[in-house]
Amino acid sequence: MGALASTTVDLARTQFATTSIYHFLFVPLTLGLGPLVAIMQTLWLRTKDEQWLRLTRFFGTLFLINFAIGVATGLVQEFEFGMNWSVYSRFVGNVFGAPLAIEGLAAFMLESTFLGLWIFGWNRLSPRVHLATLWIAVLGTWLSAYFILVANSWMQHPVGYQMVNGEAHLTSVWALLSNGFALRAYVHTILAGVIFGSIIMLGVCCWHFLRGRQVELFRKAALLALIVAVPITFLQLIVGNRFGEAVTSAQGMKIAASEAQWNTCDPCGFSLFQIGGFTKSDETPSFSITIPRLLSYMATGSFSGQVQGLNQLQAKEQRKYGRGNYIPDVRVIYWAMRVMAFAGVLMFLVAALGAWLYRRKKLERARWFHRTAIAAIALPYIAATAGWILTEMGRQPWIVQGLLLTSKATSPNVSTTWLGISLGFFVTLYVILGVVDFVLMRRYARPEEAKPREELAAPAVTY
Numbered sequence: 149m150g151a152l153a154s155t156t157v158d159l160a161r162t163q164f165a166t167t168s169i170y171h172f173l174f175v176p177l178t179l180g181l182g183p184l185v186a187i188m189q190t191l192w193l194r195t196k197d198e199q200w201l202r203l204t205r206f207f208g209t210l211f212l213i214n215f216a217i218g219v220a221t222g223l224v225q226e227f228e229f230g231m232n233w234s235v236y237s238r239f240v241g242n243v244f245g246a247p248l249a250i251e252g253l254a255a256f257m258l259e260s261t262f263l264g265l266w267i268f269g270w271n272r273l274s275p276r277v278h279l280a281t282l283w284i285a286v287l288g289t290w291l292s293a294y295f296i297l298v299a300n301s302w303m304q305h306p307v308g309y310q311m312v313n314g315e316a317h318l319t320s321v322w323a324l325l326s327n328g329f330a331l332r333a334y335v336h337t338i339l340a341g342v343i344f345g346s347i348i349m350l351g352v353c354c355w356h357f358l359r360g361r362q363v364e365l366f367r368k369a370a371l372l373a374l375i376v377a378v379p380i381t382f383l384q385l386i387v388g389n390r391f392g393e394a395v396t397s398a399q400g401m402k403i404a405a406s407e408a409q410w411n412t413c414d415p416c417g418f419s420l421f422q423i424g425g426f427t428k429s430d431e432t433p434s435f436s437i438t439i440p441r442l443l444s445y446m447a448t449g450s451f452s453g454q455v456q457g458l459n460q461l462q463a464k465e466q467r468k469y470g471r472g473n474y475i476p477d478v479r480v481i482y483w484a485m486r487v488m489a490f491a492g493v494l495m496f497l498v499a500a501l502g503a504w505l506y507r508r509k510k511l512e513r514a515r516w517f518h519r520t521a522i523a524a525i526a527l528p529y530i531a532a533t534a535g536w537i538l539t540e541m542g543r544q545p546w547i548v549q550g551l552l553l554t555s556k557a558t559s560p561n562v563s564t565t566w567l568g569i570s571l572g573f574f575v576t577l578y579v580i581l582g583v584v585d586f587v588l589m590r591r592y593a594r595p596e597e598a599k600p601r602e603e604l605a606a607p608a609v610t611y
Contacts, residue, residue: 155564156558156562156563156564156567157554157555157558159564159567159568159571160232160233160558160559160562160567161554162571163228163232163567163570163571163574164225164228164232164233165540166571166574166575166578167221167224167225167228167574167578168225168536168540169533169536169537170221170578170582171218171221171224171225172532172533172536173529173532173533174214174215174217174218174221174585175218175293175341176337176340176341176343176344176528176532177211177214177218177341177344177345177348177528178211178214178215178218178289178341179289179290179293179337179338179340179341179342179344179345180340180341180342180343180344180345180346181207181210181211181214181344181345181348181349182211182215182282182285182286182289182345183286183342183345184207184345184346184349184372184373184376185204185207185208185211185282186279186282186283186286187372188200188203188204188207188369188372189201189204189208189279189282190279192204193275193276193279199364199365199368200368202365203365203366203368203369207349207352207369210352210589212263212267213585213588213589214585214589215263217581217584217585219260220581221578221581224574231559231562232558232559232562232567233547233557233558233559234558234559234560235552235556235557235558235559235560236547236548236552236557236558238315239314239315239316239548239551239552239557240302240303240316240548240552241315242315242316242317242318243302243308243309243316243317243318243324244299244302245318246318246321246324247295247296247298247299247324247325248295248296248299250295251291251292251295251296251299256288256292257288258284258285258287258288258291259285259286259287259288259289259291259292260285260288262281262282262284262285262288263281263282263285263288265278265281266278266281266282266285269281290338293334293337293338293341294330294334297330297333297334297337298324298325298327298330300330300333301327301329301330301333302324302327302330302548303543303547303548303549304329304333304398304399304539304543304549305327305328305329305394305398305399305549306548306549306550306551307320307323307324307327308320308321308322308323308324308327311551316548316551328394329394329398332387332390332391332394333391335387336384336387336388336391339380339383339384339387340384340528340531340532340535342376342380343377343380343381343384343495343528344528344532345376346373346374346376346377346380346499347373347377347381347495347498347499347524347525347527347528348525348528349369349370349372349373350370350373350374350377350498350499350502350521350524351521351522351524351525352366352369352525353366353367353369353370353373353521354370354517354518354519354521354522355518355522357370357511357512357518358515358518358519358522363512367511367512370502370506370511371506374499374502374503374506377495377499377502378496378499378500378503381492381495381496381499382496384492385492385493385496388488388489388492389445389446390449392446392447393446393447393448393449395447396447396448396455398549399542399543399549400456400461401458401461401462401465401474401475401476401542402476402481402538402542402543403446403447403455404455404456404457404458404461405458405475405476405477405478405481405482405542406481406482406484406485406538406542407419407443407455407482407485408422408425408426408433408458408478408479408482409443409455409457409458410425410428410431410457410458410459411431411457411458411459411460412454412455412456412457412460413443413444413454413455413457414444414452414453414454414455415440415441415443415444415451415452415453415454416441416443416444416447416453416454416455417438417439417440417441417442417443418438418439418442418443418446419433419436419437419438419439420437420438420439420486421435421436421437421486422435422436422437422438422482423435423436426478426479426482427478427479428475443455458475458478461474461475462474462475469550472545473545474545476541476542476543476544476545477541477544480537480541481538481541481542483534484534484535484537484538484541484542485534485538487530487531487534488531488534488535488538491527491528491530491531491534492531494524494527495524495527495528495531498520498521498524498527501517501520502517502521505517
C-alpha cells in the first residue's frame with residue numbers, strides 16, 4: 149500500500165508539474181509583452197508616427213496569441229487542485245480563498261474585459277480611450293500575477309494563519325497580502341516577464357534584420373527592446389541575488405541544497421561548477437570552481453555570513469517534525485539554480501552587446517548577432533523553467549513549508565490508473581497546443597506579416 153501511495157503521489161506531482169511549467173511558459177511573456185505593446189501604442193498616439201501603429205498591431209497579435217493559450221492552460225490547474233489534491237485543498241482553502249477569488253473575480257475579469265475592448269475597439273473607441281483599455285488590461289495581468297504569487301508564497305512562507313482542527317485558517321488578510329516573501333517573489337516575476345517581452349521582441353527584430361525585410365520599421369522596435377532589456381536584465385541579477393536572503397530565512401534547506409552545502413560554513417563560497425558532492429554518501433565534490441564568500445553574500449547579505457548545512461538542517465527538522473528525510477533532490481536543485489543564473493547573465497550580455505552595436509550603428513548589419521539574438525529567445529524560457537523547478541522542488545518534502553507534507557496532500561480516492569491516463573492526455577494536449585502556439589507565433593512573426601499602413605485595419609477616428 150505504501151508503494152501504491154508513493155506512486156500516486158509521484159503521478160499527481162508529475163501531472164501538476166507538467167501543467168504548471170507549461171502554463172508558465174506563457175505567463176511571463178504576457179506580463180512583459182503587454183506593456184511593451186502599450187508603450188508602442190502610446191508613442192503612436194503622441195507622435196502620430198504610423199510605424200508605431202504598425203508595430204503595435206504586429207506585436208499585439210503575438211501578445212494575443214500567447215495570452216489565449218496561457219489562459220487555456222491556466223484553467224486546468226484550478227481543476228487539478230480539487231481533483232488530485234483534495235487534502236491539500238481542504239487544508240489551504242480557508243487561506244487561499246481570498247487571493248484566488250480576488251484574482252479570478254477582479255484581476256482576471258479586469259484584464260480579459262479590457263483586452264476584449266482593445267481587440268474590438270479599434271474602429272469604435274477614440275484613440276485615447278482605446279489606449280487606456282490596453283493599459284488597464286496590462287494592469288489586470290500584473291494584478292493577477294500578484295494574487296497568484298501571494299497564494300504560492302504562503303506555501304513557501306506561511307503567515308497570518310492559525311491551525312483549527314488540522315486545517316489552516318486565515319487570521320490576517322493584511323499579513324497574507326503583505327508577506328515579504330510574496331513581495332520579493334512578485335518583483336522577481338514581473339522583472340522576468342519584462343525580460344521575456346524585451347528579449348523576444350529583440351529576437352523577432354533580428355529575424356527581420358537577418359532577412360533584410362522591413363529594416364527601418366523594426367529598428368524602432370529593436371531600440372525599444374534594448375532600452376528595456378539592458379537595465380532590466382541587470383536589475384534582475386541584483387534582485388535575484390537579494391531574493392536569496394528571503395529564501396534563507398524561510399527555507400534554509402533550499403538555499404543549502406542549491407549549493408550542495410552539506411555542512412555549515414562561515415564564510416561560504418558559491419561554486420560555478422562541480423563534479424560530485426550531491427549525495428549523502430558523496431558529500432565532497434571531486435572537482436569544483438568556486439567563487440569565495442559569494443554564497444554567504446547571496447544568502448545573508450554579508451560576505452562573512454554563516455550558511456547552515458544540509459546535515460545540520462536535517463537534524464534540526466527531525467527534532468521539530470519527527471523522523472524522515474527533509475532534504476530535497478540536491479542534484480536537481482543545484483543545477484536548476486545555475487541554469488537560471490547562467491541564463492540570466494547570458495541575457496544581460498546579449499542585451500548589452502545589442503545596445504553597443506546599435507550605438508555603433510552596426511546592429512542591422514551584424515548577422516552573427518542576429519543569429520545570436522534569435523537563439524537567445526530560448527533563454528528566458530530556460531531561466532523561468534529552471535527557476536520554478538528550484539522554487540517548488542526545493543521546498544520538498546513539504547507542499548506547505550513546515551505544515552503539510554506532499555505525501556499526505558493527495559486525494560485518497562484517485563487511483564494511479566486514472567492519474568496515468570489523465571497525465572497522458574494532458575501531455576498530448578500540451579504538445580498539440582505547443583505546436584499550435586509555435587505555428588501561430590511563427591506565422592505572424594514573418595516579415596510579410598508586417599504589412600504596410602494601408603493594409604491595416606487602423607482606427608478610423610480623427611484627432
